Structure formats: C-alpha cells, structure tokens
Amino acid sequence: MTSSSTAQHDSRPDNPSDGGGVWSRPTDEVLRELDTSEEGLSSDAAAARAQEAGPNELPTPPAPNPVMRFLSHFDDILIYILLTAAVLKAIMGEWVDAGVVFAVALVNAVIGFVQEGQALDSLDAIRSMMTARARVRRDGEWSDVDAVELVPGDVVALGPGDRVPADLRLLTSSQLRIEESALTGESVPSSKGAAPAEPDAGVGDRTSMAFSGTIVSGGQATGVVTGTGAHTEIGRIRGMVSEAGDDALDTPLTRQLARFGRILSLAILGMAGFMLVIGRLVHEFPPAELISAAIGFAVAAVPEGLPAIITISLALGVQQLARRRAITRRLPSVETLGAVSTICSDKTGTLTLNEMSVREVVTAGSSYEVTGMGYTPEGAVLAGGEPADLDSHPDLFALVETMAVCNDATLSRNGNGNGHDDRSAPQADGTGASPDEGDPTDAGGSPDGERTWQLVGEPTEGALTVLGMKAGFDTAGYERLAVVPFDSEHKFMAVLVRTPTDRAEAHEGGTEVLLKGAPDRVLERCSHQMGADGRPEPLDRARWEAAIDDLGAQGLRVLAAAHLSRPAGGSEDLDQESVADGMVLLGLAGIVDPPRPEAIEAIATCHRAGIAVSMITGDHAGTARAIAREMGIIDSEDAPVLTGAEIESMPQSRLEKKAPDVHVYARTSPEHKIRIVRALQARGQVVAMTGDGVNDAPALTRADVGVAMGIKGTEATKDAADIVLADDNFSTIELAVEEGRRIYDNIVKAVVFLLPSNGAQALVLLVAVLAGWALPLDPVQVLWINMVTAITLSVTLAYEGPEPGLMDRPPRPGRAPLLGARSLRQIAFVSVLIGAATLATFLVTRDGTGDIRVSQTVAVNTLAFAQLAYLFNCRFLHTTSLRREVVGTNRVVWISVVSLLALQVLFVHAPFMHVLFHSAPVNWLGWVLPAAVAVAVFVLVELWKWAGRARAGR
Structure with a gap:
C-alpha cells in the first residue's frame, strides 16, 4: 500500500503487502495509511482528494459506433450468400425478387442491432447500484452528501436499510449484518465487526469490510472509505464483465453455419466455373447463353431461404420459451441451449424453494x-x-x-x-x-x-x-x-x-x-x-x-x-x-431450504440427456454436498467438492482436468466462477450458467448461455444474461434446453430439406449443359421454384414439434459440423433422385409433345411435387415418417400444401404467368406424372432412411 492520501486499497488478497488487504489490518494502521482519523476529513481535504481520485461512480465505457455496430451484422458468410443471390437476381433483371432478398438481409441486421443495443445496458445496470446519498463525517460534523462525492479517507455511518456507498473498512460496529448475496452468492446476510479478518479471507469472509452496493439488514456501524468507483469490489466485477464480453464466444450454430457457408460457396463457384468451361469448350454454347445458365445454376444452388427459416425458427422458439416462463434476450442463444452439455446452477431459489x-x-x-x-x-x-x-x-x-x-x-x-x-x-x-x-x-x-x-x-x-x-x-x-x-x-x-x-x-x-x-x-x-x-x-x-x-x-x-x-x-x-x-x-x-421437487426431476432428465449438472454456491462444502446428493446431482458422499480456496491455489490447466468430474463447488467468488466456466469450455463443453447476483454477471457473460433469475436476480445480472427465467426454477432451464434441441432439429431439417431441392435444380441445369441439351429450366423458373417452396414448404419445418426421444439423445458436440455424414448422404441421394426424376419427366414430355415450354412446365411441376413429398420425409429425420403424427401434428403443413397447389395451378394456367415465367398449360398427364413421381420419391426416401437406421443398429 501507499501512504498517499488518495490511495485506493485493492480488495484482492494477493495485491497488498503483508499478505493481506485492509480487512486484515488494525483500524489505526488503516487510518494512518489513508491519512485520516475517526473524526473524518476536513472539507478542504475531501475536495483535494476528489480532484485526484475522481467521482465515486463507475466509469462509462465509450459506446460503440452505431453505424459500425449495424454494419457488423452483415459480416456473416450466410448473409454473403444471401446478398450474392440478390445481386444475381438483379443482374437477371428480377428487381422485385432482388429487393425481397435484400429486405431479408436487412431485417436480420435490424433484429441483431436492436438485441445488441439491449445488451449494452448491462454495465449501466451495475452502475445504478451505487447509492444516491451517504452520511459522512467532515469537519467533525455528520452530514448527508451525494455518494458520488465520497473519497478515500471519508468516515461514513451505516444503519438498517442503507445501501453501502463505497468499500468501507469498519471502525465500529453494533450487531451489524449486511446482505451480500449480490456479491458472494451466500443465502444469508453476513455478520460484520471491526476486528481484522484473516489475510487470505475471501470476499464472503472479510467480516471487517462493507462493500459498495450491498444492503445493511440490521445494526449500525461506522467505516472509513478505502475504495471508490472502479476501485470497489463492484467496480472490479464490472471490469470482469467487460473483459468477459470482449472475449465473447460464437454460438455453436453460428460456427456451424459459417463453416457450412464457406464450403457451399466454394462448391457453387467451382461447379459454375466447371459448367462454363465444359459448355464453352465442348459444346461451344454462345457466351450469353452460358452466362445465363451459370446464373441460373448459382441461383438454383444458393439456399436463399435458409437465413429466413433460421430466423423464423429462432423467433418461434422465443415465443415458445416465453410460454414456458423463459424470456430470451438474444436470438441465437435459443439454439445454443440445444447444444448445452453442462449446466452450472446456483442453489438458492433455483434448485431450492428459497423458503426455509x-x-x-x-x-x-x-x-x-x-x-x-x-x-x-x-x-x-x-x-x-x-x-x-x-x-x-x-x-x-x-x-x-x-x-x-x-x-x-x-x-x-x-x-x-x-x-x-x-x-x-x-x-x-x-x-x-x-x-x-x-x-x-x-x-x-x-x-x-x-x-x-x-x-x-x-x-x-x-x-x-x-x-x-x-x-x-x-x-x-x-x-x-x-x-x-x-x-x-x-x-x-x-x-x-x-x-x-x-x-x-x-x-x-x-x-x-x-x-x-x-x-x-x-x-x-x-x-x-x-x-x-x-x-x-x-x-x-x-x-x-x-x-x-x-x-x-x-x-x-x-x-x-x-x-x-x-x-x-x-x-x-x-x-x-x-x-x-x-x-x-x-x-x-x-x-x-428444501429442494424443488420439479428440479430433482429436471436434473434426472438432464442426466438422461447426457447433460452434466454442477452446483456452484456460496454455502460451505458440507451443506453443498448434502444438498447436491439429495437433488441427484451427485450420488455419493465421496463425490469431489471444490472450494473457492482450492480453486484459488490451483493452476488453470489442473482445473481444466478436474472440472468435468466435479459437480459441486462451494464458497466461490466471481473469479472462481469464470475460471470454472473457462475450464469446462476448454474441454469442449457448451456451458449454461445460472445466477442472480452481481457476482454472477461475469460468469454469465462468459458462458455460452447466461441464465438469470427473473424474480430475485439483480438488473445487472438480467442484462448480462441471454435467458431470464420468470419463475427462478431449474426445471424451466431443462425445458428451455429441450426447446433448444427442438429448434436445432428443425434448423437441420430445413437444411436437409432445402439442399436437395437446390441440389436437384442445380443438377438438372448442370447435366443439361454438360450433355448439350436445351435447358430443362429457365432461370426465371428456378426463381419461381425457390420462391414458392420458400414461401410455402420450407417455413413449415420451423413449426415442427419435438421428435420422440429428444431428451434421450446426448448433446451434440459443440464443434460438430452442421450436417453429419448420414445427412450429407441423404442430401446427395435425394438431390440425384429428384434431379433424375425431373430430367426424366422433361425428356419424356419433350419427346411426346415436342413443346419445350410444356416440358419445362412439367419439369417445374415435378420439382414442386417432389419437394412437397420430400417435406414429409424431413418432418421426422431420426425416425420413420410412416406414422400417424405425420398428418396430424403440424397444421401449418396442410396450409402449405394447399398454398403450393394453388400457386402451381396459377403458374400452369394463368396467361400472365406464361409471359412472366415462360410456362404453358398442360394436360392431365402433366399433373399425374409429377404426382406419381412425388409418391415414388417419398417411398424411396423412407426406404433409404430405414436402411440407414438398420446399418446404425437402431
């Protein structure tokens, strides 16, 4: 420590000399080092110190530039693909379609911009914990001043109901008890006194200190200010929130989509280039015709409906979670819940009733x-x-x-x-x-x-x-x-x-x-x-x-x-x-504090789903172990328990080795919680962290999913979280994880549905160019197929309910690809199946009628009907779709079916559509043949799925 009159005494045990902080020093020594006395400071001395120490408030970080924040939401490979599709449509003169695609990208950016703006309020919420007034002794007299005016060395009085205005070293105390749960996580107020605490005492055991932002629940005391503003314990935690935010992690889905988008972009560019070379060198197509075919191929291959489907799926998940009493503050976190492999939970009020x-x-x-x-x-x-x-x-x-x-x-x-x-x-x-x-x-x-x-x-x-x-x-x-x-x-x-x-x-x-x-x-x-x-x-x-x-x-x-x-x-x-x-x-x-019965059941469900549950509490180790065993978190009295003191002395590398096997943590501080989360993430875990106090905010920010308590949580914690529980109940977290898994399943279903649709269209065009045939599909007809299927069929998958056995599956690995080998094989199989069927109907009709427009119209019908049939295959990826639920559990499907048929009738028989999309009326065969192909596609895909399950032994 320094002897400067404005010295700000750090509350960490490893910083001050003598092996401890002001909490472990006699009061006369603290007063001497702060150059003050029990009579307090003079007004002149306080004014001088205020000039040097600054106001007693948490500094406001510079706000990010709003324009740059907005533009950052376009910095995503999937958005690049979307914008590429819009540019290609504009090149083709389809300005309305281009405008629609641009609008989708704009809406995505606006949603992200608004949600990010809400998150930036978290530090301001912590700043609001500073009290407005304080009773301070200056010039030998007691008076009330704005807390922002306090300086190190001021002597402050505390009474019942007061919010502590700064970090204080207690000088006198009478039956003082302070509610510190926002800092320590302990479920009961702490008894305080002027006697020095142990040098290595953690925040919760520094009985001679009163910390800024905590509340006096009983008794009286006086204390000398040792830290103000950013130098308080709350200020230190606020800095940790900022640091954790700077190191924020991508969600599993964003990582998967980025990887998927890069691979898809390279594949599209490579295939388009190959098609141009073959068409020019082998078949000597005119450049204009080749460019038109390449644009059609790219438009066909780009799944421009995917961002919209993902946004819709997440938005519907937000609504569903709200009905289950979980309020979502950040859209991507809805999906991240589905990848959670470890839940770190507070005890009081979350796992327990919070009623003795x-x-x-x-x-x-x-x-x-x-x-x-x-x-x-x-x-x-x-x-x-x-x-x-x-x-x-x-x-x-x-x-x-x-x-x-x-x-x-x-x-x-x-x-x-x-x-x-x-x-x-x-x-x-x-x-x-x-x-x-x-x-x-x-x-x-x-x-x-x-x-x-x-x-x-x-x-x-x-x-x-x-x-x-x-x-x-x-x-x-x-x-x-x-x-x-x-x-x-x-x-x-x-x-x-x-x-x-x-x-x-x-x-x-x-x-x-x-x-x-x-x-x-x-x-x-x-x-x-x-x-x-x-x-x-x-x-x-x-x-x-x-x-x-x-x-x-x-x-x-x-x-x-x-x-x-x-x-x-x-x-x-x-x-x-x-x-x-x-x-x-x-x-x-x-x-x-009895366990919530529903929490015990939820923990059992999590274990069955392969999700580890760890309890992190401010209670002592014995109490924590007993409660954890009763709740089913651990099953043995010999199960390991790590205390904050043990974590403090443990290298991070060793904690990373131990953390996956430890499910009870006691007497923890904010630093310990962040270290636990980092250790689990280092071992590939996707971590959800719950909390209610300011001490939890840094760990919630660092976790993959931060979950705050809506009833007893502080505003700072809620603002730092991704999910806020309206009922403070652990079972709601388990329901949210189930909802996250459902949403992820639906996103995968959408991808598995969309890619064969795009793949079949691209394959039809590629084969036609390579074979030197007339194009079975005009680029505008490709746009029509993509538009009507995106409007009707694709969206329905966002409304799908959970598949059977959803919570009996282990969590997906956080760094796993979006599509597994089995899904990729299915996409390839269905792409070839639908593409071959479309080419076959095109060739048969062309040979039978000699009319290219009629044969192209039949090819469009075939694509539309085959995709409709394949939609029912995709409603159940992990089990067979030959079940009663395929026709009765999602009414949106039937709205989509009727809408698609109506649009196709319009496409085939409306004269103005013949002008816009080069379609033509067809006879009954032009409807029956595509319908028969659709039935065949559904049956063959179900046989493929059955064979895949048989090979996997399911």
Whole structure:
C-alpha cells in the first residue's frame, strides 16, 4: 500500500503487502495509511482528494459506433450468400425478387442491432447500484452528501436499510449484518465487526469490510472509505464483465453455419466455373447463353431461404420459451441451449424453494419428522409415521412452544396479515436474514399466485412459525415481558413471557424464559435436558453433540431451544447474564431450504440427456454436498467438492482436468466462477450458467448461455444474461434446453430439406449443359421454384414439434459440423433422385409433345411435387415418417400444401404467368406424372432412411 492520501486499497488478497488487504489490518494502521482519523476529513481535504481520485461512480465505457455496430451484422458468410443471390437476381433483371432478398438481409441486421443495443445496458445496470446519498463525517460534523462525492479517507455511518456507498473498512460496529448475496452468492446476510479478518479471507469472509452496493439488514456501524468507483469490489466485477464480453464466444450454430457457408460457396463457384468451361469448350454454347445458365445454376444452388427459416425458427422458439416462463434476450442463444452439455446452477431459489422449512425435530425422548415444504402450513409433525399430538408429547410441546413464541416472524394469507415489516429483525441462529435478494416480506410469494402464504420477517424464524402451525400450537395468550435480541456475538435470542392461564400452573403461576439459537451457544447455557415425560433430567452433552453433527451432515441448519421457569413474584428483568446457565435443553430443529421437487426431476432428465449438472454456491462444502446428493446431482458422499480456496491455489490447466468430474463447488467468488466456466469450455463443453447476483454477471457473460433469475436476480445480472427465467426454477432451464434441441432439429431439417431441392435444380441445369441439351429450366423458373417452396414448404419445418426421444439423445458436440455424414448422404441421394426424376419427366414430355415450354412446365411441376413429398420425409429425420403424427401434428403443413397447389395451378394456367415465367398449360398427364413421381420419391426416401437406421443398429 501507499501512504498517499488518495490511495485506493485493492480488495484482492494477493495485491497488498503483508499478505493481506485492509480487512486484515488494525483500524489505526488503516487510518494512518489513508491519512485520516475517526473524526473524518476536513472539507478542504475531501475536495483535494476528489480532484485526484475522481467521482465515486463507475466509469462509462465509450459506446460503440452505431453505424459500425449495424454494419457488423452483415459480416456473416450466410448473409454473403444471401446478398450474392440478390445481386444475381438483379443482374437477371428480377428487381422485385432482388429487393425481397435484400429486405431479408436487412431485417436480420435490424433484429441483431436492436438485441445488441439491449445488451449494452448491462454495465449501466451495475452502475445504478451505487447509492444516491451517504452520511459522512467532515469537519467533525455528520452530514448527508451525494455518494458520488465520497473519497478515500471519508468516515461514513451505516444503519438498517442503507445501501453501502463505497468499500468501507469498519471502525465500529453494533450487531451489524449486511446482505451480500449480490456479491458472494451466500443465502444469508453476513455478520460484520471491526476486528481484522484473516489475510487470505475471501470476499464472503472479510467480516471487517462493507462493500459498495450491498444492503445493511440490521445494526449500525461506522467505516472509513478505502475504495471508490472502479476501485470497489463492484467496480472490479464490472471490469470482469467487460473483459468477459470482449472475449465473447460464437454460438455453436453460428460456427456451424459459417463453416457450412464457406464450403457451399466454394462448391457453387467451382461447379459454375466447371459448367462454363465444359459448355464453352465442348459444346461451344454462345457466351450469353452460358452466362445465363451459370446464373441460373448459382441461383438454383444458393439456399436463399435458409437465413429466413433460421430466423423464423429462432423467433418461434422465443415465443415458445416465453410460454414456458423463459424470456430470451438474444436470438441465437435459443439454439445454443440445444447444444448445452453442462449446466452450472446456483442453489438458492433455483434448485431450492428459497423458503426455509423444518425437516426434523430431535428431543431427548424422540425424533420427529416434519412433512410439507415452504411457508405454506400444510404438513404434519410425525412420530413413528403418525401425527404427533402435543398433549401426548410434552417434550415436543415444550420445543414447539419455545420456537414459536421466541420468534418475531409472522405469516399471512396473500400478504394481508398485520405483521410488521422489519428488515433488521434478529435472526435466531446468527446466520442472518433472508436467502433471497429482495424484501423479506416477499418470501413465500409467487409471481403467479401459486403460493398464498406470505412471510413477514426472517426466513429461519418463518420456518419455526410454520412448525408451530403444523403441530397445532397456538401462540395466543403469551405476553412478552422482556427480550434479549439476537446479535452476532452471542448468537441467540431470549424472551421472558407470561404464559396463558391454562399453562400458568405448569410454571407455578410465574413466568418462563424461552431461548433459541446456535446449538453450541444454547448447549453451554444448559445443565439439564427435558425428558420424554416432560421432566428435567441431567444433560447428556455427548448425545446432543452427536445429534448436532448428524443433522449438520444432512445439510440442515441446526437450531437449539431451551427454557427456564421462574416462580411467581420473580424478577421480570432479562439480560444475557440471567440466561448464562441453569437452562433446560428442549431439543434441536433441523432446517433446510428444501429442494424443488420439479428440479430433482429436471436434473434426472438432464442426466438422461447426457447433460452434466454442477452446483456452484456460496454455502460451505458440507451443506453443498448434502444438498447436491439429495437433488441427484451427485450420488455419493465421496463425490469431489471444490472450494473457492482450492480453486484459488490451483493452476488453470489442473482445473481444466478436474472440472468435468466435479459437480459441486462451494464458497466461490466471481473469479472462481469464470475460471470454472473457462475450464469446462476448454474441454469442449457448451456451458449454461445460472445466477442472480452481481457476482454472477461475469460468469454469465462468459458462458455460452447466461441464465438469470427473473424474480430475485439483480438488473445487472438480467442484462448480462441471454435467458431470464420468470419463475427462478431449474426445471424451466431443462425445458428451455429441450426447446433448444427442438429448434436445432428443425434448423437441420430445413437444411436437409432445402439442399436437395437446390441440389436437384442445380443438377438438372448442370447435366443439361454438360450433355448439350436445351435447358430443362429457365432461370426465371428456378426463381419461381425457390420462391414458392420458400414461401410455402420450407417455413413449415420451423413449426415442427419435438421428435420422440429428444431428451434421450446426448448433446451434440459443440464443434460438430452442421450436417453429419448420414445427412450429407441423404442430401446427395435425394438431390440425384429428384434431379433424375425431373430430367426424366422433361425428356419424356419433350419427346411426346415436342413443346419445350410444356416440358419445362412439367419439369417445374415435378420439382414442386417432389419437394412437397420430400417435406414429409424431413418432418421426422431420426425416425420413420410412416406414422400417424405425420398428418396430424403440424397444421401449418396442410396450409402449405394447399398454398403450393394453388400457386402451381396459377403458374400452369394463368396467361400472365406464361409471359412472366415462360410456362404453358398442360394436360392431365402433366399433373399425374409429377404426382406419381412425388409418391415414388417419398417411398424411396423412407426406404433409404430405414436402411440407414438398420446399418446404425437402431
């Protein structure tokens, strides 16, 4: 560190000298190095530092040039092919068709430009986390100033509900708890104090620091500003988002289409050149006729309808995902979901309900199971599988009484209760407040009204309130006389109550002290325990310590309860000393944020589909492992778990080797998450990353698909993401992956359908030129076929539903080609099949009628009908199309069939079409022959597909 008055102290443990940062240094040393004191700065000193340090705000990066951003969306090989087709059509004088193709390219660019503009708001969203005002001490007096005016060395005061205005090293603290989930991912607020933390402490363990943008959930403190603007922890993460964005990855589909487009372009140019050479040297065609044929060949070979089909498929996927509660912010990410091979998921609220629930109660006499999940009081307390009656189980009654009465939380239906909204309500076990990032009063709510109970207060206390309701306990009649509130030092809460009349006799008409809190703190205050008969007996400490360990090993948060009766006429005072010893231990409650049942099923589906699921959480390793095993992410207690500290000390090359086999990560920081994502990508994985806090934004930006939580996610996270989940539910991710696979299948179907259509047309022209025949198709007729099939047939494949067994297939390799060997063989086979059939009908009709226009019209009919038949083959690529679903699951198909037939009737019989497209009326044979060819094409392609499946053993 420097001794400069404006020194900005880095929060990373490897930067400062002495092996640690300001969090590990005594306060007097920090004040001395910042050239300040607990009295704060003078106004003059603050002004001078402001000139040197700059404003306390995150800098705005220079905005990209809008024109260059727009033009960049034309820099794609597929768009080059599209524009080439438009230029060729313009050369041929087909200005209307050229304009349509240009319009398609323009629409694609506009859509991409708008979506990119939305993504650029992500850094501004992080900047908005800076608070507007701060209470600062200057010239020895406290005053409110704009937070942007803070400088290093300022002394700032914090109170409940405040948003921390800069990175602070705490100087004084009283029961301070800060909600840091946006930075650390931990599900509960952190207890803070002025005592130095360990030098190698991670962000979540720097208990002497308050970080900019986090929220004070309880207590008061003062602190000295050590970092402002870009030098805060949030500023550092913002820089990571920017860096991750600069290294953004192409999607698997864009990589495949780029490779496919390059190969196709070279093939078209090569074949057109070959055709020109043969036509000129061998058959001595006139140059004008050869150029016309070459243009017709190129127009026939270029699948200009493909970009439109891809855009339509993705757009329809966006709509379908929205119906499944997944909002898509970037169009290509819809398809990328289908290639996902690893999902890295946050735990709280995504895999779990984000609602604490008591799962097990342990007393000296028995162990009780608690059914039901969340804050809805549906369920029961069971003893031996049967509901436990409180009158028959005095040990259970005493524990439930303490947990429900020594409690500040309330529940109400639909949020209409009269409970208070106290963000700083004390937490019984010392672990802090709500695991969500919003107002605690929202816990238990639901955006769609599915859950009708709402918690007001702390989540852990809410779980205890629900326990009392499930057990049938009534808190009415208890009069609170005194309270020892929870604080982070003693980690318990105690109340002195006068019990209802019917309970007064049990306490000799006196009062009762009820205490609950962290089990070690409660245990040390007890000399006895309550037996199964409700009477005190000597404390068996070893037995309780074993029970605490057992509950903890299950991933449960453990609370203990104790009480002490006071006789009538006794003192009505209560303090920490009065509960220091002599208490009677009542038992333990094991609390958990329960897994979402649908998430467990979704994880099983992902595993069946060959998709690995990894849980990345801020929780401790033991809790993370227990939850992961319960959810089916891992299947063994010996499964490896990597902590943030281990990742910190691990070279990236070693992490790349370990990452594919590790599915639980604990105590992680933003840097760790990015390293995990990079390690998986280095091993060829396509990674989806979920998150809700600012700490997740860099990893979401780096991942192939970033998935943000819509309910409890920060705006910065949502803006950094590709997909936003409206219900914060992991099962929605699995549904989105299924939708992505369907979309990719439909894009492949479109390619497999389009290329034989284009290939057959190109083959007809190529063979005719090489053989020296008159052209079976005029260039304008090629345009007609491409236009009507693009308008009618091609689009229908975008509406296809999922094929059977879609989620039983492994993910496709991220760097695999768009078309596999089997698809390429099918394209070649069908191209030759349809091309040969078209040439055959052309030659037969030409020989029979001697009219070139009639024979060309029959050839066009043959191409149209054969492509119509082949469309039904392409509706099911992985299975046979000889099934009932081929006629009843996509009504758009039949709209397309009718439309195509109507257009072909117009092409054949409308006089003005004869002028425009050189067509001619045909007799019944000109319709029956193409129809017979179409039936033959469908049957032969199905036989080809069957033979391919037989060779593959399917």
